[in-house]
Amino acid sequence: MSWTWFHKLASPPHFYRIAGRLTPWFGWPAFLLIVIGLYGGLVLAPPDYQQGEGFRILYVHAPSAWMSMFIYSTLAISAGIGLIWRIKLAHAVAAAAAPVGAWFAFLALATGSIWGKPMWGTWWVWDARLTSELILLFLYLGCIALRASIDERDRADRACAVLALVGVVNLPIIHYSVYWWNTLHQGSTITKIGKPSITFDMLWPLLTMIVGFTLYFGAILMTRLRAEVIRRERDATWLREELAR
Amino acid sequence: MNWTEFLAMGGYAKFVWPSFGLTLIVLILNIRAARRLHRTAREQALRRLGTGRTQP
Numbered sequence: 236m237s238w239t240w241f242h243k244l245a246s247p248p249h250f251y252r253i254a255g256r257l258t259p260w261f262g263w264p265a266f267l268l269i270v271i272g273l274y275g276g277l278v279l280a281p282p283d284y285q286q287g288e289g290f291r292i293l294y295v296h297a298p299s300a301w302m303s304m305f306i307y308s309t310l311a312i313s314a315g316i317g318l319i320w321r322i323k324l325a326h327a328v329a330a331a332a333a334p335v336g337a338w339f340a341f342l343a344l345a346t347g348s349i350w351g352k353p354m355w356g357t358w359w360v361w362d363a364r365l366t367s368e369l370i371l372l373f374l375y376l377g378c379i380a381l382r383a384s385i386d387e388r389d390r391a392d393r394a395c396a397v398l399a400l401v402g403v404v405n406l407p408i409i410h411y412s413v414y415w416w417n418t419l420h421q422g423s424t425i426t427k428i429g430k431p432s433i434t435f436d437m438l439w440p441l442l443t444m445i446v447g448f449t450l451y452f453g454a455i456l457m458t459r460l461r462a463e464v465i466r467r468e469r470d471a472t473w474l475r476e477e478l479a480r
Numbered sequence: 481m482n483w484t485e486f487l488a489m490g491g492y493a494k495f496v497w498p499s500f501g502l503t504l505i506v507l508i509l510n511i512r513a514a515r516r517l518h519r520t521a522r523e524q525a526l527r528r529l530g531t532g533r534t535q536p
Contacts, residue, residue: 277486282490289489289496292499296499335510342502349499353495451507455514465518465521469525
């Protein structure tokens with residue numbers, strides 16, 4: 236198998252152009268899916284038999300929580316690729332993804348807290364699921380702060396990559412926390428072994444929102460990556476030609 | 481569809497709407513932040529290279 240396509244993609248000038256062209260292909264489907272998902276979740280899905288209309292917070296909470304973990308996986312995998320194969324673009328992906336991931340971790344915690352108040356009677360409990368998600372937010376903030384505190388780019392890249400890889404241990408803890416420990420948090424809705432514990436009327440808007448959020452992240456990542464590539468390549472001749480066009 | 485009933489969310493309005501509102505605000509702010517980041521990086525690079533419109 237030839238890897239030329241990969242090296243071509245990972246070359247900054249080529250990637251800069253591709254990322255620009257890809258952005259609307261992520262962005263517009265994301266917009267459509269989120270609009271459809273919102274309509275499905277807020278209007279078409281039937282009320283829950285226990286939580287009534289209050290369960291609809293699921294449609295923003297679960298996709299945000301999914302994104303916080305998906306983005307962390309993206310960050311950690313790119314950081315690993317950057318460390319092992321010394322691909323500059325991989326470190327750029329890790330740098331560009333961290334702030335977006337932090338926002339989704341914040342959203343998962345905030346919407347979960349708002350949901351917890353009427354259903355559990357409290358905004359917050361120090362249980363395994365909530366605490367491990369809070370640690371995920373701190374891991375993101377740690378990655379951002381560490382990068383900001385090191386001037387030399389290669390050292391910052393490597394330090395952040397190591398932190399990101401150590402933090403991976405938190406991902407299975409978040410996922411399995413509802414099974415390993417006693418918790419107020421409900422179990423998985425979709426990935427439960429066997430059948431999802433949710434009817435199709437409620438499930439499709441959730442899946443639509445999840446795919447929409449993932450594509451949204453794709454669009455944001457492309458734009459942030461272009462900025463990151465410009466900053467990293469500021470002395471390269473290709474950039475002069477590209478920006479002068 | 482009955483709008484009053486829809487907005488009331490079966491008594492959960494003050495929990496449902498802030499959740500959705502906050503999420504949408506964060507999504508929109510992230511779009512703006514990403515675009516601004518790209519624009520600033522571009523402008524700074526152009527100034528550095530001494531080409532393009534932003535040349536003093």
